Amino acid sequence: MTIQLDGEMPVRDLVGRYPQTRPVFERHGIDYCCGGGKRLAEVAREHGLTLPALVDALNEALDAPAGKAEAAEKNWYTASLTALVQHIVEVHHGYLKTVLPRLRALLPVVLQAHQAEHGVVLRQVQDLFNALDSELSSHLMKEEQVLFPFIVASEAHRQKAAPQPSGPCGSVRYPIRQMEHEHDSAGQALARLREVTGGYALPADACPSFRAAYEELQRLEADLHQHIHLENNILFPRAIALEG
Numbered sequence: 616m617t618i619q620l621d622g623e624m625p626v627r628d629l630v631g632r633y634p635q636t637r638p639v640f641e642r643h644g645i646d647y648c649c650g651g652g653k654r655l656a657e658v659a660r661e662h663g664l665t666l667p668a669l670v671d672a673l674n675e676a677l678d679a680p681a682g683k684a685e686a687a688e689k690n691w692y693t694a695s696l697t698a699l700v701q702h703i704v705e706v707h708h709g710y711l712k713t714v715l716p717r718l719r720a721l722l723p724v725v726l727q728a729h730q731a732e733h734g735v736v737l738r739q740v741q742d743l744f745n746a747l748d749s750e751l752s753s754h755l756m757k758e759e760q761v762l763f764p765f766i767v768a769s770e771a772h773r774q775k776a777a778p779q780p781s782g783p784c785g786s787v788r789y790p791i792r793q794m795e796h797e798h799d800s801a802g803q804a805l806a807r808l809r810e811v812t813g814g815y816a817l818p819a820d821a822c823p824s825f826r827a828a829y830e831e832l833q834r835l836e837a838d839l840h841q842h843i844h845l846e847n848n849i850l851f852p853r854a855i856a857l858e859g
């Protein structure tokens with residue numbers, strides 16, 4: 616696939632149009648969902664990469680044949696907002712509702728078993744996770760009970776299938792701004808988790824539970840990046856445009 620990549624290209628646009636580039640950003644711990652559309656040159660600099668090396672890795676991903684998951688991925692820029700909301704709730708909220716309780720149970724066990732040698736790191740992991748966990752739980756509720764039903768009802772109204780819904784606080788922009796603020800906070804927590812764990816580097820004496828906790832946290836990071844990307848970069852701008 617021939618795309619002219621340059622340092623000025625916003626990361627969120629690249630990931631949105633070409634999901635096969637996502638693993639490249641994940642591999643380098645680059646958050647592509649928050650931060651208002653950072654450009655390739657900027658994220659390369661921030662992560663100690665040269666721009667040509669990042670562009671080469673992206674070109675390689677773009678040239679590789681699309682995997683099954685990518686080939687099946689819908690174009691969320693053109694799908695209905697109702698379908699996108701449904702996808703986010705089923706796939707990403709559904710995942711969080713199973714993984715958060717799992718980590719809630721697992722992390723204290725790992726801390727207890729390894730506090731003598733790795734207590735400093737694991738206590739920070741536990742504290743960061745606890746804050747992220749409680750923030751996310753209320754965040755999902757606000758999206759599912761207030762913002763998403765409003766977006767779905769607004770789209771139905773636009774298609775003349777339903778009466779105009781009464782807006783949350785007058786305009787959809789206000790709850791969206793609050794959700795974006797909470798996304799930034801979650802993105803910062805994920806970045807801190809990566810930092811304090813040295814990029815999820817396992818110590819030589821890590822037991823299977825320690826390994827499972829780090830693997831689960833990394834999966835959580837990847838899923839949350841994709842989840843927030845769909846909301847910040849596709850759903851929210853389209854909902855604002857719908858309101859006009």
Ligand SMILES: [Fe+2]
Pocket residue numbers: 703707708755758842846
């Ligand atoms: Fe969400």
Ligand SMILES: [Fe+2]
Pocket residue numbers: 754758794798843846
């Ligand atoms: Fe969200």
